[in-house]
Amino acid sequence: MSDPTEQGADGSGGWAVEARGLGKKYRRGWALRDVSFRVPAGRICALVGPNGAGKSTFLGSATRLVRPTAGTLELFGVPVTDPAVLSRFAFLAQDKPLYKRFSVADTLRMGRELNPDWDQAAAERIVRSGDIDRNAKIGTLSGGQRTRVAFALAFGKRPQLLMLDEPMADLDPLARHELSGLLLAEAAEHGTTVIMASHVLPELEDMCDFLLVLTGGRLRMAGDTDALLPAHTLVTGATQDGALPRELAAACTVVENRVSGRQFTALVRTETPGARLPAGPWETAPPGLEDVLLGYLRATDAPPLITAAARPETHLEAA
Numbered sequence: 001m002s003d004p005t006e007q008g009a010d011g012s013g014g015w016a017v018e019a020r021g022l023g024k025k026y027r028r029g030w031a032l033r034d035v036s037f038r039v040p041a042g043r044i045c046a047l048v049g050p051n052g053a054g055k056s057t058f059l060g061s062a063t064r065l066v067r068p069t070a071g072t073l074e075l076f077g078v079p080v081t082d083p084a085v086l087s088r089f090a091f092l093a094q095d096k097p098l099y100k101r102f103s104v105a106d107t108l109r110m111g112r113e114l115n116p117d118w119d120q121a122a123a124e125r126i127v128r129s130g131d132i133d134r135n136a137k138i139g140t141l142s143g144g145q146r147t148r149v150a151f152a153l154a155f156g157k158r159p160q161l162l163m164l165d166e167p168m169a170d171l172d173p174l175a176r177h178e179l180s181g182l183l184l185a186e187a188a189e190h191g192t193t194v195i196m197a198s199h200v201l202p203e204l205e206d207m208c209d210f211l212l213v214l215t216g217g218r219l220r221m222a223g224d225t226d227a228l229l230p231a232h233t234l235v236t237g238a239t240q241d242g243a244l245p246r247e248l249a250a251a252c253t254v255v256e257n258r259v260s261g262r263q264f265t266a267l268v269r270t271e272t273p274g275a276r277l278p279a280g281p282w283e284t285a286p287p288g289l290e291d292v293l294l295g296y297l298r299a300t301d302a303p304p305l306i307t308a309a310a311r312p313e314t315h316l317e318a319a
């Protein structure tokens with residue numbers, strides 16, 4: 001077995017997250033089922049899926065808040081069951097839990113006392129640029145201001161892996177822009193890996209270079225956006241019966257085919273990188289990230305696509 005801390009072929013430093021056969025069953029059924037993937041270290045990874053897809057359950061499993069029913073999960077090669085992972089990650093939960101009676105200054109002091117690598121200057125900077133009074137009690141702050149303090153706590157910890165569950169939901173457009181810029185700068189400067197669950201697809205296009213897509217607790221797509229996007233093509237053309245022309249359908253995997261009147265618009269993919277679709281009475285265009293994500297979110301029976309970079313070793317060995 002290779003070492004998660006060793007240099008990857010592309011010069012990057014191993015992988016940050018590795019899930020193998022990960023599953024979580026609640027009384028009503030499986031929230032996550034047989035999920036296996038790797039996220040290489042240093043990536044900004046979007047975790048995408050409809051409501052109830054299992055995103056928070058995955059983040060809960062990675063942060064020791066949820067105990068998986070099946071499989072294994074490692075952060076930087078350390079099983080999440082090992083308390084040694086605690087110093088490696090920071091987590092910004094959807095409800096941004098903070099102590100309401102603490103002041104902002106108390107909250108940052110708590111961060112400093114609990115975290116050996118605490119970066120007080122970075123945390124203070126984030127709070128200051130939101131014009132938040134250090135003496136204000138958390139309970140008196142607006143939702144967006146609380147989010148900013150939670151960001152300051154997460155960044156101040158200087159984690160190797162930052163996990164965020166819908167971090168921007170209650171921020172105004174300016175704060176959104178500022179904090180996403182900060183996230184990118186942080187990741188670039190410190191090599192931090194980021195995993196961010198979000199429903200705001202256009203935002204992800206600008207920020208993320210790696211994708212994880214879940215629907216119904218199953219992994220549908222995983223890999224570098226640079227590898228995933230070029231594998232897909234948007235095709236439009238005329239159809240008599242709603243089906244794609246046979247010659248076209250034979251040359252690709254159809255992710256989604258939508259028919260309006262006598263016109264089809266299909267998201268297709270070729271399984272061999274660089275393979276071309278046959279020419280014919282149809283038009284092709286490269287899809288944007290949002291087109292690809294929406295295709296997989298709508299067509300839940302499309303075959304999953306997990307690129308080689310996102311597959312744990314067992315899959316590579318079996319291939």
Ligand SMILES: Nc1ncnc2c1ncn2[C@@H]1O[C@H](COP(=O)(O)OP(=O)(O)OP(=O)(O)O)[C@@H](O)[C@H]1O
Nearest residue numbers: 026027028031049050051052053054055056057058
């Ligand atoms: N504590 C729990 N007890 C029982 N079922 C749960 C629990 N937490 C989550 N579930 C179920 O697990 C499934 C996945 O939920 P999860 O919160 O992980 O989805 P999500 O992708 O984060 O959704 P959203 O986008 O709405 O936040 C859902 O069907 C949900 O009802």
